[in-house]
Amino acid sequence: MSELFPALDPASDRPALRFGERGLTHGELTAAAGSLAARLGGASRVALWATPSLETAVGVVAALLAGVPVVPLNPRTGERELAHIVADSVPVAVLAGAGDTLPEALGRLERIDIPVAAAGPSSPPGGGRPVPAPPGAAAGPPAPGPLDPALIVYTSGTTGPPKGAVLPRRAIAASLDALADAWAWTDADVLVHGLPLFHVHGLILGVLGPLHRGGEVRHLGRFSVEGVARELSDGGTMLFGVPTMYHRIAESLPGDPELAKALAGARLLVSGSAALPLHDHERIAEATGRRVIERYGMTETLMNTSVRVDGTPRPGSVGTPLRGVELRLVEEDGAEITAFDGETIGEIQVRGEHLFTGYLNRPDATEAAFDGDWFRTGDMAVRDEDGSVRIVGRKATDLIKSGGYKIGAGEIENALLDHPGVREAAVTGEPDPDLGERVVAWIVASDTRTPPGEDELADHVAAQLAPHKRPREVRFLDALPRNDMGKIMKRSLGGG
Structure with a gap:
């Protein structure tokens, strides 16, 4: 079995997955995922329509068994953001549940329905042909190495569209093994x-x-x-x-x-x-x-x-x-802080086998994220x-943590500025007892006599990006505070 799934046992009848009334044993999961993996072998990259379902779990296991990198897609992502992710990651197919309705942004990709039971040799999973290998690829893909990509997970950018963080197989195994050590996590859990x-x-x-x-x-x-x-x-x-x-x-x-x-x-x-x-x-x-x-x-x-x-x-x-x-x-100048005094504040930097290998197609962003081999967390x-x-x-004021999501203020601002009723926009986070932080939009209306409605702006953002990124509050101003360089001073708005 794969180094990511050393415990998968085709003969085991122990429960592995349960979503509501639906479930699979380890043996059934091995069969279902193995059947799909045989079809995916040699593919360069696949997207995964990541609903909270049995199909999503089988799909990601199958792709990883096949050594094929997976791009998980948020089903609630807006069309523009989704189109960016697809254009940036270039998957050759999208894995989805048979009953899922996929948006137009995925229309050009081959669709593969994820099986939750093993298909027979005369009945390929998803009802189709094997996914074509990249041009020039050798027959029978080699076993993936520890630094080969496993997942490409898109992060919310604070100043632009999301970036794809490339997570190698080594990072996943190292992190899960480290958690098992810290939490005494076993197969009985x-x-x-x-x-x-x-x-x-x-x-x-x-x-x-x-x-x-x-x-x-x-x-x-x-x-x-x-x-x-x-x-x-x-x-x-x-x-x-x-x-x-x-x-x-x-x-x-x-x-x-x-x-x-x-x-x-x-x-x-x-x-x-x-x-x-x-x-x-x-x-x-x-x-x-x-x-x-x-x-x-x-x-x-x-x-x-x-x-x-x-x-x-x-x-x-x-x-x-x-x-x-x-x-x-x-410190700000990069000098290491040696104090363990509960008072001296510094930026966290980390290194180890648990790190990503870089941002897909963004060598500039990758270089900026590291101080030598130390990753700058911010x-x-x-x-x-x-x-x-x-x-x-x-370290910055533009990352908002709300309801368990990390949300970039910049992409919300860009979506708001696309609304015809908005002349200027700034987004900040404020403490919220339920969400941790709530998204607050500060708006200068195109026509201050007839500003757009708060619900209208929130719905506009939700449609462009995702519902959890919509502003929970909208506050109207005559002008945004700016410094001499024209940069919005968010601290004057309560954004840190």
């Missing part, structure tokens, strides 16, 4: 989550993680407090979520003793993608006797740090560097005496 499957948290940690260990993942389809209680009460041992989810859990706990009992019985509660507010930490701990642990990662680095399962949970800390991860803090932090890391904010 049953992971519960309701995260989207087009980004690192939901797809790599939430699907590939359990399969890498030989365990089981139960996806809720759509997050609900009731679903969490049901699955944790029925054998679930781990819960992955973002602060928005844990906030809703904390809100529900006072009137739901069954939820409290289910959480108390879990082995591990993990939060990531943004800081979990102290108030929610305390409410969950008081009601359940369990502490939520936090970890820190990003698309380009996968996981960097985590509170260990055998350590002392510390609200506000993302723990210590994972096995194999080197981490340092640096996150500012302090280190306590025991080496644990506390993140205090972003």
